[in-house]
Amino acid sequence: MNRNRVVITGVGVVAPNGIGKENFWYALKTGRCGIKKISFFDASEFPVRIAGEVLDFYPEEFIEKKKARKMARFSQFAVACCKMALEDAGLSSDDLKNQYSGIVMGISSTDFKTMEEQCKTLYSKGLNRINPFSSFISVPNAPSGEIAGALDIPGFNLTVSTGCASGLDAVGNGYRLIRDGEAQCIMAGGSDCPTTPLMLATLCAADIMSKIEHPGKASRPFDKYRDGGVLSEGAAVIILEELESALARSANIYGEIIGYGQSIESKTEVMGTGLKRAIDRCLGNADICPDNVSYVSAHAPSDKILDLCETRVLKDVFGSCIYRKPVSSIKGHIGNPYSAAGVMQIISVVLGMEENVVVPTINYEFPDPECDLDYVPNYPRQNEINIALVNSHGFGGANSSLLIRRVE
Structure with a gap:
């Protein structure tokens, strides 16, 4: 069987230590850590008070303000990353309409922030004060749906959920689809925003989070004194293309899967x-x-x-x-x-x-x-x-x- 070769031609990232390819790469090379004391909510009563928060993200830079207000944060991240990745690849949404394209997103959790807020509203103010859109914006497949809507992409749309491996599995599934001739171009990635009181509480209860108080020193892979992970948020998307199509348009090729x-x-x-x-x-x-x-x-x-x-x-x-x-x-x-x-x-x-x-x-x-x-x-x-x-x-x-x- 002849199998297509699959290459990466664009990247987009929203990370605690940098938004955009250049900022993220500079942070990685220079050892800049994105973990800080939690600012999204009062964590003073928690045994863990640090997280990787994306502090300088302004959704209106990527999404029309009115539409952004109706999106959950993990969807805003996902749409922003797709737009950055397409621009990096030299593609537009119109280009994707002319070939069999699709979206494969990995989501490990859900929009906990909205659900926690609505739960509080239900018990404090009653059923009539619940946001009728909350169930739609908080489901795991919301980011991939918002991407399709924001970019007006008519191709297929998949959501993968395998825990923290979801993003890599989204890319792996995208690779297989192009390799086997079922697609020419795919936006694949992962997006999660789990830095909420309930999620942190459950992880603290499981006793798997680092209790090191210095934010910049808490996450220390392979080190003798590592004592657990650090909860974080972010998104990343890459553009996958069939090699011949990428070469035909003289695309910059980052690497081949x-x-x-x-x-x-x-x-x-x-x-x-x-x-x-x-x-x-x-x-x-x-x-x-x-x-x-x-x-x-x-x-x-x-x-x-x-x-x-x-x-x-x-x-x-x-x-x-x-x-x-x-x-x-x-x-x-x-x-x-x-x-x-x-x-x-x-x-x-x-x-x-x-x-x-x-x-x-x-x-x-x-x-x-x-x-x-x-x-x-x-x-x-x-x-x-x-x-x-x-x-x-x-x-x-x-x-x-x-x-x-x-x-x-």
């Missing part, structure tokens, strides 16, 4: 089995051996168990050669913005390919004897990236991996 693997890990399996299976499937899908991978963008959310588990899986998959490969996590910069994280990792990889730069794992100050790989601590490194592996893990056992190759 050459493999994708996904696996659920059952509760009866040894932890890490699902991630290893996803990586193995990804490598098999691309028909390359582990030795050919030159860099790993790790999921590593600064969790005591998950960071160690990913390290062990990488050793199992790559053997001794993993000690010669840079492995880094951007979660120290951005916290964990759920579905957006994996797509932000992809963007960090393809921008790194352009400049031959591997972004650092910031806040890696005290080596953990069990996490003993080359994590590119604290400073970017000049390093050619030819093939990169991107990993993502989601609550419920979802594991996903994607391979990206430099296109000369």
Whole structure:
């Protein structure tokens, strides 16, 4: 079977440490952290009072003011990222109407802010004061629907929800659709805004959040003193195109997706089995051996168990050669913005390919004897990236991996 080659031609990002490609990339290279003390609500009674908030986002810069007011924040982020990615790719919505295109968005949660506010209204003011549009703007598929409406795109529209792996799975599904000839161009990404009182409370109750009070030091992937992740928000979208179509219009090509693997890990399996299976499937899908991978963008959310588990899986998959490969996590910069994280990792990889730069794992100050790989601590490194592996893990056992190759 002839399969189409799939390339990345545009990127858009709204992150706690930078809005837009240039700002985000500069923040990653310089180690700028987007985690701050929570300002969206009074968190003084919470055991955790920090989060990755996007503070300088003005939706009217991307969306008509009247329409923006009727959108939930995660939809505003998604529409903004799509518009940035299309502009970066040199495409317009009219261009997409002339080819079979579509939208695939990963959403890990929902619009908790609206639902929490409406719940308070119901119990304090009664049923008649409920916003009749709240159920429509807060559903998980609202961002993809708002994108289609804002850009007037008549193609297909899909929403993927596999926890924090949702964004990477959205890209993986978009890759498959173009590879198999079912689409020519796809906007794929993830968007989540879970920084609300209820979401923070549930995560605090689960005792999986960092209790380090210094915001800029709290998320510390692979570090000996990591003690949990940091809740965050954001969105990221990339433009996927069939290679021949991209070449025909002389598009700038950031990189080529050459493999994708996904696996659920059952509760009866040894932890890490699902991630290893996803990586193995990804490598098999691309028909390359582990030795050919030159860099790993790790999921590593600064969790005591998950960071160690990913390290062990990488050793199992790559053997001794993993000690010669840079492995880094951007979660120290951005916290964990759920579905957006994996797509932000992809963007960090393809921008790194352009400049031959591997972004650092910031806040890696005290080596953990069990996490003993080359994590590119604290400073970017000049390093050619030819093939990169991107990993993502989601609550419920979802594991996903994607391979990206430099296109000369």
